Amino acid sequence: MSVPGHMEFFVDPSRCIGCQSCVQACSECDTHKGQSMIHLEYVERSVSTQTTPVICMHCDSPTCAEVCPADAIKRTADGVVQSARKPRCIACNNCVLACPFGVPKMMVEFDLMMKCDMCYDRTSVGKKPMCASVCPSQALFFGTREQIEQSRPNAAPLNRFQFGNQEITTKVNMMVPATHAARVEHIDVAAALESGPTERRVALSVMDPGQQGVR
């Protein structure tokens, strides 16, 4: 059982509507029932409704596994970085601190790190992951590269990320505007963190300065 190579995961934050369907559905997966492994946050709610879903990016050289002193995190041959193995995990929190994407969660009540395993119970038998199945905006998409190229011609998948001096390639793809993808080799995450959300303000001067009664 493994995830077929032609089925890929694509994340497109420009489609995300922050509905949390993925978060709710994640807790319905059989490998971690009742626990959601997805992070979904507003980037900066005071100025934008923009939200970003964060699932495990399944790195080719996973930092979480590299820093694990107990060798509890395995990457299977199909490229999926598995959740920590219970008998080995010592709940040291190294992976939680080291993951550049901030994915692993320390579940104190179980003394165990848990994270997204791309719904291995589903994807390894040919199904879609729960989050990408239900996602109402298809910001989370699981399918073939041909499907995504055909249906979303204005965006292109990128799977190289720069965090300071660390460059990471991942199994999961991030959709970026096609014009941008043509110019860059990687997504500079540190720079993106500095830039904040793309604002669209209601910048109207509609308040009458002499207005009474607001008290």
Add this chain to the structure above:
Amino acid sequence: MAQAIDNTALLEKFGPHGAFSTGLRLAANVEPDRVVNTHCCFCGQQCGIQLKVKDNEVIGFEPWFDFPFSRGMLCPKGVKRYLQGSHPDRLLHAYQRDPSAPEGFRELGYERAVEQVAGAISRIQREHGPDAFAILTGASLTTEKAYLMGKFARVCLGTANIDYNGRLCMVSAAAGNKKAFGIDRAANPWDDILHADMIWISGANVAECAPITTDYVWRARDLGAKIIVVDPRITPIARTCDLFLPVKPGRDIALFNGILHLMIERDWLDHDFIQNQTVGFDKVAECVNPWTPARTAEVTGIPERLIHQAAEWWGTAKSSFLMHARGIEHHSHGVQNVLGAINIVLASGRIGREGGGYATITGQGNGQGGREHGQKCDQLPGARDISNPEHRDYIAKVWGIKPEEMPGPGVDAYEIIRKIDSGEIRGLLSICFNPKISLPDNNFVARALDKLDFYVAIDFFLNETARHADIVLPGSLHEEDEGVVTQIEGRVIKINKAVECPGEARQDWRIIQDIAAALDRPHGFTFTEPKEIFDELRTASRGGVADYSGITYEKIDNQYGVFWPCPSEDHPGTPRLFEPGSWNPVAKGAGPFYFPDGKARFNVADYTPPAEDVDSEFPIMLTTGRVVSQFLSGTQTRRIGPLVEQFPEPRIEMHPQLAERIGVVDGDWVTTESRRGDCTLQALVVTTIRPDTVFIPYHWPGRKSANQLTISAQDPISKIPEYKVCAVRLRKAERVPDAK
């Protein structure tokens, strides 16, 4: 008499408690006894879902990928809907009001409860006349139940006074569509969105209220469509749109008229279509003549250059899809707003084809089907008119009564409340409706309910309104019965039963028939299964505009739903209305629209300000709406733990300019006052809303209820209340309110 019971013991017993997964629902790899293909119980989209059932309990779900409309997609409400079953708050017995019981209600045997209901109905109708007993129903009921409720009112009780909660939802769009097209249904299937190069969304928080429609909009965008969103708030669908028009609440018609003005001035018109397929253009042209961009900008609060841009994009588009929802419909001139939207569609000629789409986004689960078959106060099955003698004759024949025995039109849902207040209506039966939360000016609603001589509520949970009841009868959840509903596109689909009713709870249609039997008027109320009701409904709808006669349960299964009209069993259904050359029973071949001449109608729709405009005393506009994790009055969703956690409390959304003026920052407690009530909530300070407008979601009861503030002004035609704009004032709260 029927004062609300609201004590700790009652809340302890009946909730709302938030349910979470436990037991089998939390266990991994449980093999279900069966998997039932059905639909979500919440909004009008009716996404397909597979419920996993074990030991007569819904233990979870699987996405239903094969259902073509939703292809597995679900919003968070759909994902967690299964938690409404096997719920600790579930009504398992009938209850009777009893002030001596700690909870204020005591259990009562079901048969005894039904006898008491029948006794009270007889007494009230004998003493005060048949219309003194009223019925309030809902658009989450299956169409079979909606049909039966209408028949029960007219045939069994002989009361004119039945109306439904679609009155708060779809009626402005329905009335507007009937005036312009002669038929009330989405003109196009959702796949047509993908063929539009221009998508216009007015007053629709698509991402939160019709979440999976987002994917259709994004797919169209990926294929090159431009998106215009008109809303006082930058909702998630507006965040990345191509043009955002921040309309002042209540001014949509001014915008549509301003757009049409520019279309005429720049000759962005389909003259052939207007000439051959419509009537009434000249009068409308005259009406929009004064709506220059400058005047439009002044009234709508939208900058002039954005109005020019929108008119040019809309006017010159080759293909389009215009959709709207409660944002333009919840107004004292909601029908006018809808007619204004339709006018710009008709002027463009883009209707009745793949690249010409128009629809309202229906809100409730059976918002469409629930408004077609006779639970509206002025309507009979098949979208027939209760005042039309031919329509009365036909339905009377189906029902086996004399036409003169059938009551005439009754009054709308809010007028029923007013008549309760005035003492004209003395008794009430409600099902699938929680007016104490969902009606505007709801402190008045509560006072009116207190005056009822007798009130029976049928529900599966004890909702806030049912706390006023004398008798509560335990009805059925969505997954405990079968029947059809009609979703957002006009596609008739089938709800399938997954589990049996628990305890003494009954399927709602059985309860209604039991009451008919106890009244000793069982004639016409002896159905043994929903399919029999559906077959009678098919006959009753035959020849009407909403013709279901060719639809069968089997056909729905075989083709993933059937779009009405479907006038014969060999008819495939009608996904797209108004196609050139299409036949309908009104035009009889004269043209594609549902009028004798087959032509669509332009309707003059001039601007009128909201019923309650701002003034120096109440200077800020309040608008209300929904959040993605809650549904309507929250009877179900406030009992689903993960959904409660997602958005636990309403907050009042306001712009930093306004927050600064009243001296509050994000998270501060703010008291909002209108002429009708006040409400103290925490501020959510964001630049994504007009500075002259605040927004509060309405799903909560008591001190958190936005409808304490809203106004009960109604559209004169559709009778929809003006939820989307009233005048308020704000101040920093003196103290944090009690947690309760």
